[in-house]
Amino acid sequence: MYKVMFIDDEPIIREGMRHVIDWEALGFSVEGDYGHAREGLKAIIKHRPDVVFVDIKMPGMTGLELVTEAKAAGYDGRFIILSGYSNFDYAKESIKLGVDAYLLKPIDEDELVDCLLEMKENIKQEEQIHSQISQFKEQSIHEAWRAVIDGRTNDWLGHSELKTIPGPFLIGAIFFRKALSRRRLKTLFEEHKITKSFVIFKDYLSYLVFPSATDDTKDDFKQAVVLIKKLIDEQAYAILSEPVDDIHKLSSEVQTIQDAEQVIYVLPSQVVYTTKHVLKSNHEQEQPLNIHAFIQRVIHALEFKDKVILSSVKEDFIHYFQTNSVTKDRVEQRMFEFVLHLTDKVKEQYPEVTMTSKNEWYEIIVDADHLFDLLDELIEEIWAMSNQMTGFQFNADDDMEKVVAYVHHYYAKDLSLKVLAEMFSYNSSYLGKKFKKYTGDYFHVYLERFRIEKAKQLLTNRTIKIYQVSEAVGFNNMDYFYKKFKKHVGKSPKEYQLSLERD
The missing domain is CATH 1.20.272 (Zinc Finger, Delta Prime; domain 3)
Structure with a gap:
């Protein structure tokens, strides 16, 4: 609904204008009426109605003077002059000022309705043209920013608006799992007053370019990502570049973001990754995987x-x-x-x-x-x-390898040849002989030595108690653990621990 305003020094005229027609039925609402030109001028600038009816003759300021000052103050709405005079000079001056209509008092209802319908159609056409121009401008800016991040310098250098944007610049990429339009994202940011960035869509992600970046810009970007995860796509994630002082360098930061995106697949989940953190160790050659x-x-x-x-x-x-x-x-x-x-x-x-x-x-x-x-x-x-898998399958090459692997993993349990023989479907005596041949030690000696080596490793931790070490490596009796440890190491567990400190 379009807003109208009346400015006339005669109260009866203003009151009559309110009731002469059904304004709402025609698509208009009355914003207000004012009896003084200066008061009306302030209201025009503050409320910015779509159409203003103004009397041509008022004390202190004429209607034409009001039109002149309102336009000088940036008001771009429409004026309809109301006059009790049919003087052609008034009409001619109104035309010069860009007044949209000139109506004689007393107002004829049919003439007023025809004037408003024509005015409404003209406003709609102007709005459509303005919308098309705005969309074209927005698309033009978006394509220019895409050229910036793609490194196509010749395609954006002619765009005057980009050349005047100050640095330093930060660019962040938000990766989506769900389809999302640029319009929806911009609307979301505008509703939540996150409007300090330019939004560029490319492929399956959105880039946010922040000009005049400050220390708070990273927080602004994180706020945007948190908002997206909460309201649109909980699986979205983002990567933020390092600041650059020149708009020409943004394309290289985009490439860095793309390199980082390949690596974050293996990193713990975060709301916002930074290229500096993600790629800090990516220059080393990958070690072989066994x-x-x-x-x-x-x-x-x-x-x-x-x-x-x-x-x-x-x-x-x-x-x-x-x-x-x-x-x-x-x-x-x-x-x-x-x-x-x-x-x-x-x-x-x-x-x-x-x-x-x-x-x-x-x-x-x-x-x-x-x-x-x-x-x-x-x-x-x-x-x-x-x-x-039922039971263990052996061949001549790996039967003892599996037995030893089991011992290495379960050394802290109550192991014996009898237990292993039943588990691996061997005769106990035969398994003992195979074990000694494979390792060079009798089973009990091998297990004892392995447990002591594990105990030595645990004792390097000064916070662990001796009884805890004993239990951890399979010795349920502390005295027996002390005895066996001293036999293999030449000193008690406590003496061994103290000797590590001295060394």
Whole structure:
């Protein structure tokens, strides 16, 4: 509904204007009426009505003088002059000032309605034109900013508005899991008064460019991301660049953001990542990954029905990928290679196990949004194999390797040759002979020495108590632990701990 205002020094005219027609039926509402020109001028500037009816003759200021001052103050609405005079000079002067209509008193109702309908149509047409111009300008600015972040200098240098924007600049990228329009994002920012940035959509993400960046700009960006996660896409995440003093450098910061996006796949979840933090260790060459060792540990976990081993495998994968800042593509390649080798190894030793197909492995790997999700999915799929494994499958090359691996993992339990023989389907005496031949020690000696070595490692931690060490490595009797420790090390656990401090 369009707003109208009446300015006339005659109260009867103002009151009559309010009731002469049904304003709302024509799409108008009365903003107010004023009896003094100066008072009316202030109201025009403050309330900015769409149409102003103004008397041509008023004390202190004429209607034409009011029109002149209102336009000089930036008012761009429409004026309709009301006059009791049919003097052509008045009409001619009104035309010069850009007055939209000239009505004679007393006001003819039909003439007023026709004038308003014409005025309403003209306003609508102007609004449509203004909207089209605004949309074109907005699109032009958006395309210019896209050229900036793409590094297409020749495509934006001719845009005068961009050349005058002051630095330093910060650019942040928000990555979405859901489809989102630029209009919706801009509306969201405007509603929550986050309007200090230019929003550029490109591919599956949105860039926010902050000119005249200050120390508070990072907080502004984080506020925008938190808002998006809360109201639009809870899985959205963002990466923020380092500040640059020149708009020409923004394209290189965009490339840095894209490089960082490949690495955050392996990092702990954050609301906002920074390129400086993400890429700080990405310049070092990736260290080799011993896939065979990981596979052996996984097979032991399945055979021993021990999910704790799988959890440690997961943590070691995470540590490797994070330490080496491995990109998403490389992670997927490595993990696909791992599961295929694991499948072959399990199939070789346990042919009765129903294996996950290559395509199923592939789908699990590429569908994961994050390294942690990927490993959780793989661990669950791998763990399902353990239910199909009954007993231990040996061959001449790895039978004792598995027995020793079991000892290394469960050394703190109540182990004996008899327990191991039953578990691995061996005669106890025969297993003892094979064990000595493989390790060079009798079983009880090997286990004792291994426990003492583990105890020595624990004793390097000054906060741990001696009795805690004894229990942790499988000695339930403290005196027996002291005796065996001194036999192998030459000093008591306490003396050993003190000697570490002196060294």
